[in-house]
Amino acid sequence: MPLISPDDGYLTVFNLFETDTVPLQDDVLDAMRDIIDHADYPGWISSTLHAGVDEPGTVNYIQWRSAADLQARYEGQKFQRKTVPLFHKLARTVRLLKTELAFTQHHPALGGDIEISPERDDYTVLIVFDTKPEDQRELLDTLAKPDEWITTVPGYRSHTYFRGVDGSFVVNYAQWDSKELYDAFHSLPEEDRPADIRDGRHRARSLVTNRQANTYRVTHSRSAKG
Structure with a gap:
């Protein structure tokens, strides 16, 4: 199964599709599943398909050996x-986001690398923070750093930040136990968060030009290794 590991050096591509309805979401999922099951491209490592939960849409989390392989x-x-x-016919919006892993952290109880699999029950949160190229580095420095406090929050499993290769965005890919526990964390009053976390969130908001977010369940995955 695919792993999120800082040691693999893969290019990670997020193919994000927003759809107007759940039936259109299902059409995208069917089409993507067919592509994944027949994938045989030089440099392709894995593809993991996600179905939208809070809003219709899909994400295909794809690992490539290199940017040259993807370009081919x-x-x-x-x-x-x-x-x-x-x-483009099925989806309202399509974004193909090329990224590099910048930071990852997971709950100590989970052990080794972070797994992504339909066999798991992760409630997955994906947020794309658009930013100006001159602000991307500061945004990453603000968000992508060790956070001991979040490991004490009920339901937390992992979070990973990816740097947009073109410099215009940062992606946060996070796993939680359930929607209820994530919603409790997301709606937590600012005064109940540690001071350094509040300061970081305030600074990050000033660097973000647009925020795109949805929640997902992994529905299908396949790798070049079988």
Whole structure:
């Protein structure tokens, strides 16, 4: 199963699709599942499909050996003539986000690397923070650092920050026990958070130009290794 590991050096691509309805979400999931099950591209490592929970939409979490391998896939005739038009037809918005892992942390009780699998019951939160290229480094420095407090929050499992390769965004991919526990954390009054956390959140908000968020369940995964 795919792992989030700072040692793998993979290029991570988030393919985000927002849809207007759950049936359209299901259409995207079916189309993506078919692509994943037939994937055989040089440099492709794994693909993990996520279905929207709070809002219709999907995420395909894809690991590639290198940017060159991904570019070869994007330049393929089938991708250009069939795949891209199909998803623009089904989805309201499409974002193909190329990233590098910048920071990861998980609850000590979970042990080794972070797993992503439909066999797990993670309530997954994905947030894209758009920012100006000149502010990306400071945004990462503000958000992507060890946080002992969050390991004491009920329901917390892991969180990982990815740096957008083009410099214009940061992605937060987080796993929680359940929607109820994540919602309790998300709605926690600012005064109930540690002072350094409050300061960091305030500074981060000043560096973000747009925020895109949804929650997901992993529904399907496949890797080049089987």
